[in-house]
Amino acid sequence: MKVCLLWHRRDLRIHDNVGLAAALASGLPVLPLFIYDRDILDHLPNKADARLTFIYDEVEKLAHETEAAGGTFLARYGRPLEVLEQLVKDFDVAAVHTNEDYEPYATERDTAVAKMLKKHGAELHAYKDQVIFAKDEIMTKSGTVPKVFGAYLKAYTAKLTDELLEPHDSKKAFKKANLHHISKEKAGSRPTLKSMGFERKEQYFPPVKLPAENLVRNYHKTRDTPADEHGSTRESLNLRFGTLSVREVVKQAKELNPKLLAEIIWRDFFMMLLWHFPNTATESYDPKMRDIPYRNNEDEFRAWCEGRTGYPLVDAGMRQLNETGYLPNRVRMTVAGFLVKHLFIDWRWGERYFADKLLDYDMANNVGNWQWMAGTGAISAPWFRVYSPESQQAQVDPQMKYIKKWVPEVGTAKYPKPIVDHKFGRERAVEAIRAARNAAS
Numbered sequence: 001m002k003v004c005l006l007w008h009r010r011d012l013r014i015h016d017n018v019g020l021a022a023a024l025a026s027g028l029p030v031l032p033l034f035i036y037d038r039d040i041l042d043h044l045p046n047k048a049d050a051r052l053t054f055i056y057d058e059v060e061k062l063a064h065e066t067e068a069a070g071g072t073f074l075a076r077y078g079r080p081l082e083v084l085e086q087l088v089k090d091f092d093v094a095a096v097h098t099n100e101d102y103e104p105y106a107t108e109r110d111t112a113v114a115k116m117l118k119k120h121g122a123e124l125h126a127y128k129d130q131v132i133f134a135k136d137e138i139m140t141k142s143g144t145v146p147k148v149f150g151a152y153l154k155a156y157t158a159k160l161t162d163e164l165l166e167p168h169d170s171k172k173a174f175k176k177a178n179l180h181h182i183s184k185e186k187a188g189s190r191p192t193l194k195s196m197g198f199e200r201k202e203q204y205f206p207p208v209k210l211p212a213e214n215l216v217r218n219y220h221k222t223r224d225t226p227a228d229e230h231g232s233t234r235e236s237l238n239l240r241f242g243t244l245s246v247r248e249v250v251k252q253a254k255e256l257n258p259k260l261l262a263e264i265i266w267r268d269f270f271m272m273l274l275w276h277f278p279n280t281a282t283e284s285y286d287p288k289m290r291d292i293p294y295r296n297n298e299d300e301f302r303a304w305c306e307g308r309t310g311y312p313l314v315d316a317g318m319r320q321l322n323e324t325g326y327l328p329n330r331v332r333m334t335v336a337g338f339l340v341k342h343l344f345i346d347w348r349w350g351e352r353y354f355a356d357k358l359l360d361y362d363m364a365n366n367v368g369n370w371q372w373m374a375g376t377g378a379i380s381a382p383w384f385r386v387y388s389p390e391s392q393q394a395q396v397d398p399q400m401k402y403i404k405k406w407v408p409e410v411g412t413a414k415y416p417k418p419i420v421d422h423k424f425g426r427e428r429a430v431e432a433i434r435a436a437r438n439a440a441s
């Protein structure tokens, strides 16, 4: 019997899922699938990984929901190309449905998968699901890639109709009649964290639900208060893994708070930029910023990683990141700016460190924001702008509530002296960047 696969990746949910809705409507019985991708997992630095724990729990939830609806959920550990080729041989797979992923690794992988499937007479169907507008759906009037956020935002909100935010009815169609059921032996057992060589890492994960209405209404007033745990939505993790649908998130923001809507649109913006310029995952977008003589002092980098710079807001942020896998946006900006300007360390070092630590790590958002802070991106703060960590602290944590939580020894003899003087660090970076830019032009 011919079947189709629904290959889950960054869309770990049944409701409002474009690819799943299309698979269920295709007329072929659907076998949902998740692949624990060795090409990604083999590079994780720790065997106890909170993100993998989150993914594992969500995949198990999907498996149980599928069984409860009368279907079979497949889970495999391996390399997607090999796993899919084996599944095509084991089952009579006519099509694989999936939702698009715009990261460079994912686009290359999907091209290879489509080619392999074609060889076997099957097709790959990929759908836009994790953003509202992708690729070149929003361009400038002259047809170029937008690099001014204000203009992009204007064009985006003008195009953002309520119909686009209507949920896709994947949940309604997720029933026995549309699902394929096979025996446990044929389905094979699902990998466990242990069988993949990992262990659980318990960490706080924000609940899989929309943020409270009250929080969203007040978001513009509370978002820059790191001491307030409910100051921002904490929806980044659920957006990252698609446990919430972007349409429900955008719909809520559109109805309740334009500032929040604009922040969420940054996410689409950075994904669009990375899709157009995949080289910027590892290279500065601005050619004049590619030969900056960063100092890259390893001891200072370590002090930054461990929250020992002598700048309380930077240290509080890095300690929060290390312990919880989360950082509020304004503190992300402060620690990033400090690394790339005051310590004058390559933005890629910081980007990689965040990639290891952030629960909500997303290549497009991380790279985009790091390049913004370093002044190297397609869109950036001016390269000569250097934020003072002390002024940031006075603005966002005047009572030092946040700082005292994470750096209890602040103000005592145990707390280190500043690793670099603000004025000295600022001038050192600005002069070196100016000289490198002049040499490049």
Ligand SMILES: Cc1cc2nc3c(=O)[nH]c(=O)nc-3n(C[C@H](O)[C@H](O)[C@H](O)COP(=O)(O)OP(=O)(O)OC[C@H]3O[C@@H](n4cnc5c(N)ncnc54)[C@H](O)[C@@H]3O)c2cc1C
Pocket (backbone or CB within 6 Å): 223, 232, 233, 234, 235, 236, 237, 239, 240, 263, 264, 265, 266, 267, 270, 327, 328, 329, 330, 332, 333, 336, 354, 358, 360, 361, 362, 363, 365, 366, 367, 369, 370, 373
């Ligand atoms: C150096 C640096 C690195 C970052 N790395 C990441 C990352 O790896 N993954 C990630 O999701 N966000 C990243 N951000 C953006 C932002 O800090 C987080 O999305 C936000 O702090 C998550 O908390 P929240 O969900 O409560 O955000 P809220 O303030 O409640 O915002 C709601 C949603 O809007 C989106 N958003 C908000 N601010 C931004 C922004 N500046 N850029 C892109 N999207 C945004 C996110 O999806 C977020 O969940 C980074 C920012 C900086 C300065």
